[in-house]
Amino acid sequence: xxxxxxxxxxxxxxxxxxxxxxxxxxxxxxxxxxxxxxxxxxxxxxxxxxxxxxxxxxxxxxxxxxxxxxxxxxxxxxxxxxxxxxxxxxxxxxxxxxxxxxxxxxxxxxxxxxxxxxxxxxxxxxxxxxxxxxxxxxxxxxxxxxxxxxxxxxxxxxxxxxxxxxxxxxxxxxxxxxxxxxxxxxxxxxxxxxxxxxxxx
Ligand SMILES: CC(C)(COP(=O)(O)OP(=O)(O)OC[C@H]1O[C@@H](n2cnc3c(N)ncnc32)[C@H](O)[C@@H]1OP(=O)(O)O)[C@@H](O)C(=O)NCCC(=O)NCCS
Numbered sequence: 001x002x003x004x005x006x007x008x009x010x011x012x013x014x015x016x017x018x019x020x021x022x023x024x025x026x027x028x029x030x031x032x033x034x035x036x037x038x039x040x041x042x043x044x045x046x047x048x049x050x051x052x053x054x055x056x057x058x059x060x061x062x063x064x065x066x067x068x069x070x071x072x073x074x075x076x077x078x079x080x081x082x083x084x085x086x087x088x089x090x091x092x093x094x095x096x097x098x099x100x101x102x103x104x105x106x107x108x109x110x111x112x113x114x115x116x117x118x119x120x121x122x123x124x125x126x127x128x129x130x131x132x133x134x135x136x137x138x139x140x141x142x143x144x145x146x147x148x149x150x151x152x153x154x155x156x157x158x159x160x161x162x163x164x165x166x167x168x169x170x171x172x173x174x175x176x177x178x179x180x181x182x183x184x185x186x187x188x189x190x191x192x193x194x195x196x197x198x199x200x201x
Contacts, residue, residue, distance in 0.1 A: 001015060001016060002014070005103065008101070013058075013059070014058075014060075016058060016111060017114075020046055023042070023049050024046055026058070026063055026065050027063055027064045029064050029097070030095075031096035031097045031098065032065065032066075032068075045068060048090070051072055051073075053072060053073050054070070055071040055111075055114075056070045056071075057107050069089070069104075071089055073088065074086065083121065084189075085182060085186045087120045087121070088123055089151075092107065104150055105153055108151070109153070111154075118181045119179050120179050124175045125174055126147055127168075127169075127172050128169055128172055131143050131147075140171045148173070155177045156175040157175065159176045162196060162197045163194075163196075176190075
């Protein structure tokens with residue numbers, strides 16, 4: 001899938017899933033430093049693109065990645081890993097100099113035209129310590145609402161859970177998108193996973 005987005009800084013190519021080989025040939029924009037250094041983040045993108053289920057979507061200006069969105073199965077130690085039809089949206093990041101131009105919305109919109117997501121429950125676990133409050137000019141609640149709207153634009157909804165990491169701060173949240181072809185059985189399994197501690201008590 002490839003599409004173009006016209007911005008005041010030029011035309012950005014939105015594409016994916018991008019292969020490992022193609023990713024290796026691209027540069028990372030230096031403003032992609034929210035989670036780790038651009039060099040380390042590129043290694044992570046290449047690694048994820050090489051996983052059997054991994055998918056990386058990029059926003060690219062010529063040969064430079066200015067934004068990315070990635071999906072993978074949940075960490076093996078997480079409760080979500082016990083679900084057979086669950087994928088995690090691992091991260092979305094737009095380079096600092098490219099934000100507020102619609103790139104994140106375009107990446108999400110493009111990725112969710114991929115019919116494979118209709119077979120899966122996709123989650124994103126949003127922890128406020130990953131957010132770029134300083135650069136955004138938003139407080140933690142405004143940032144949370146901005147993300148709720150952003151992920152909501154492709155059908156994610158906030159769900160309550162007793163996942164201790166989510167409960168660590170009131171701004172943290174679990175957002176969930178249930179694909180159109182997910183069975184009732186798999187939806188019910190997911191609901192059971194959201195509350196684990198209360199069941200054990
Ligand atoms: C969150 C992030 C991905 C948004 O990327 P972006 O390309 O700037 O977002 P978009 O331009 O597509 O904007 C999406 C919406 O959010 C709003 N928005 C984005 N940044 C904003 C800001 N700093 N202040 C106010 N509104 C903002 C836009 O106005 C837009 O709203 P609209 O749909 O009502 O018009 C980007 O800020 C980022 O990379 N942050 C650091 C990493 C991060 O927090 N990732 C999310 C957790 S994994």
